[in-house]
Amino acid sequence: MIANVAAYRMPVEGALVAAECGNAKSARLTDDRGHAQLVLHDDRHDASKCVVTVAEPSLPTVRFSGASTCTAPLACPTMFVELAR
Numbered sequence: 001m002i003a004n005v006a007a008y009r010m011p012v013e014g015a016l017v018a019a020e021c022g023n024a025k026s027a028r029l030t031d032d033r034g035h036a037q038l039v040l041h042d043d044r045h046d047a048s049k050c051v052v053t054v055a056e057p058s059l060p061t062v063r064f065s066g067a068s069t070c071t072a073p074l075a076c077p078t079m080f081v082e083l084a085r
Contacts, residue, residue, distance in 0.1 A: 001038040021050035059083040
């Protein structure tokens with residue numbers, strides 16, 4: 001799972017991106033480009049039932065269901081998350 005996190009159209013460094021897909025769980029902080037790539041080790045998860053949380057201390061936390069997962073990182077669609085407008 002790949003996420004790009006922004007606020008006011010600028011990348012957010014250090015935001016927590018976490019995914020919970022049944023027994024498969026993963027979390028990472030975004031880099032200086034607002035990018036985080038999560039690895040879920042359980043191939044039996046249903047991506048449509050994943051709960052994704054994106055949080056950064058000075059911005060509102062976003063939580064939503066459903067995600068795109070894939071087996072090849074280069075072919076994985078990116079989720080774009082805007083934390084503030």
